[in-house]
Amino acid sequence: MHQAKRTALPIILFACVGIALSTMQGMLSQVSLGQATITANGQPARLSGFPIRLPGAPEGDYTITFPLSVGRIRPARYYILPDDCLQELFINGVAVHAPEFPFCDYVRGRTLDLSPYLHAGVNNVRVTIHNGIGDLGLLMHPSFSDIVWLLPLLLLLVTFAATCFLAVVLLRTPTWIIASCVVLMLGITLRGYYLFTTPYWVRGHDTDAHIEYIRYIADHHTLPEPNKGWEFYQPPLYYALGGLWTDAGRATGFTEESIVQSIQWWSFALSIGSLLLMFRIGVRVFRRDQRNLIPILLSVPAFLPSLVFLSARINNDILVTFLEFLAVTLFIEWWHRPSRLVWIATALVTGLAILTKNNAIVLLPAFTVSLLLQPPLKGKGLWKKKAILAATACMTVLIIAGWFTVYRSFLGTSQNLIVGNTGNLNGGLRLQNNASYLLTFNPASVLEHPYNSPWSDEARRQYFWEYLYRAAFFGEFDFGPEHRTIASFVLFFSLPLCVVALYGLFCGFRYRFSAWLPMAQIGLWSLVGHLVFRFSFPFASSQDFRYSTILLAPFSYFLAIGIEGLRHPILARTALIALEATIILCVLLIT
DSSP: OHHHHHHHHHHHHHHHHHHHHHHHHHHHTOEEEOOEEEEOTTOOOEEEOSSEEETTOOSEEEEEEEEEEEOSSOOOEEEEEEESEEEEEEETTEEOOOTTOSEEOTTTOEEEEOGGGOOSEEEEEEEEEEEOSSOEEEEEEEOTTOHHHHHHHHHHHHHHHHHHHHHHHHHTOOHHHHHHHHHHHHHHHHHHHHHHHOOTTTTOSSHHHHHHHHHHHHHHSSOOOGGGSTTTTSOSHHHHHHHHHHHHHHHTTOOHHHHHHHHHHHHHHHHHHHHHHHHHHHHHHSOGGGGGGHHHHHHHHHHOHHHHHGGGOOSTHHHHHHHHHHHHHHHHHHHHSOOHHHHHHHHHHHHHHHTTOGGGGGHHHHHHHHHHHSOSOOSSOHHHHHHHHHHHHHHHHIIIIIHHHHHHHHTTOOSOSSSTTGGGSOGGGBOOOOHHHHHOOOHHHHHHSOSOOTTOGGGTTTOHHHHHHHHHHHTTOOOOGGGHHHHHHHHHHHHHHHHHHHHHHHHHHHHOHHHHHHHHHHHHHHHHHHHHHHHHSOBGGGGOGGGGGGGHHHHHHHHHHHHHHOOSHHHHHHHHHHHHHHHHHHHHHHO
């Protein structure tokens, strides 16, 4: 044991040095775009942060000036996407000459080498854009093909890979740990790629409204009235933390755009944290002789697109997902090794999750029912212990999260206390409540219509289970006709995995009830809660999988158990091939 600790110390130091170098490189190559001034046709100047978007701007030429701050080690290549046409580009008073100028391409944009025109520090940039019919816009950031810009991520990945290799060689790591580390590394790499290639407003949900909530708290240091903003009804934890972060960023001189982009890195870190928590859950729910199933358990959350999307998104979905996984991890820990401190920690984190987003409330009945049905407790006064633990959990959650509901009710707002903006949702999103819509699942129709459309009945948006299933992979987003075949094959190969997971649910009930119960309760209450939500608020958007991401924990567990339970080697291998094909296709879709 002492020898292992002595061997592990240099490995940990190596990892710390690699992380420090990655962080230092990121700071030295920092790029931020300051507030832009927009003038046109003698109109008063307007200010805008990046990305610049002026809906319905009149036709004409617009001059946009802004400061561009670059570090000592600066990227050379920059991606520019104008809407509509980029006419001229001046940096520090010098005209940028490129064969692409002028160009009109608001779909793909252009990548330009600006290294001859930039110097370390603040650079003054002036852009002339001609706007035709529609919106005026400008997006500019370092190109993701620039090695300097990607170097912090590459250093981080190399550090992780080298640390895993050293651990394998020096500590004689078991095979299941090696396989788990490979899955984790690939999942983190996929998230890093998605973060670097996806602006925060892409595949987001009301991103500007969430940023408005954060800035309101930063500006006023108080909660807003629920009906004064689109997302102001939301529980405040995520936005309060974002407000504190914004205050700190402003105090240290960062631009508003840099602060917003740094909040996107929160999402990346929390997404990685959720993956690591799934690893801990796997260590606890599987017996020692079953730990070879942990890589299978990790493969679903590591590569599922809807969970990868969270790593670059700015809203409270990412924080509530992390807190839900943390609450489940603590509960499973308590389930296997009862401790009053761990139980209180579980209730504490559950309350924080509910204070982040209301859909986390499904954890409370899942934990309580598991406790009442088969608690891992012994001795006299069993029901008294149950009652005390249940009451302690409920009181803790009420103290942490209940005050916000009381606070909102005292404001006298006419909004619903759960989802405040339902009264303002577009009527085109509304669905009917009937048994057919809530029970039907047609695999052929799912494959025929792989993308969700919350606006179209032709895409079968009205069928809850079909919409939820597609949303688990693609959310509410259409990846275009060029990816339609890949999307259909993703759904095709993943369908048998759902059957295997149901088989795993049956196997777990028969052979390992004590581990089966908490996972089954989490899955059951997640689905029940989502159905109740859909019935209470019958809108297509209410069916999105992002409201039930914690469902991945029990699904992944039962999938792994189901694959193990397939006694015939051909069936087991077929299930693994279906899982591998689904993973590969998901990666192709994202990249």
